[in-house]
Amino acid sequence: MAVAWTEDLATGVEVIDSQHKEIFRRIDGLLEACNSGKGREAVAGVLAFLENYVVEHFAAEEKIQRDNLYPEYANHRAMHAAFIDDVAKLKQQFEEEGPSLAMVMVTNRKVVDWLVHHIKRSDKALGDYLKQKGLHAK
Secondary structure (H helix, E strand, O other): OOOOOOHHHOOOOHHHHHHHHHHHHHHHHHHHHHHOOOHHHHHHHHHHHHHHHHHHHHHHHHHHHHHOOOOOHHHHHHHHHHHHHHHHHHHHHHHHHOOOHHHHHHHHHHHHHHHHHHHHHHHHHHHHHHHHHOOOOO
């Protein structure tokens, strides 16, 4: 089962969309590795990538929100913090239990479900706000 960034996930903010595409590319790589029996090895790499990249991505999103006085900034930031915490817990679980099929499945489900839901709901709302106000990401 491949997962891919699609146009319905576009926020209209180029830097955010570009970063989302990279996250989806990495997650899709994990799913492809799972399909070829290499998912266990791929989980560690994806978790390490997520641990670093989402912090960078969230910082960029939050800067755009602050720069444009986004009224949902505090809520959005809290969602980001919760996801970062979830990734840290997944990484800790991986380090304690090792690579298992269950770990691969949990990682896929949590990460993909959260990303799609967050982008479609929260990030698109940010894009709509910027568009509606005639503002641009800096």
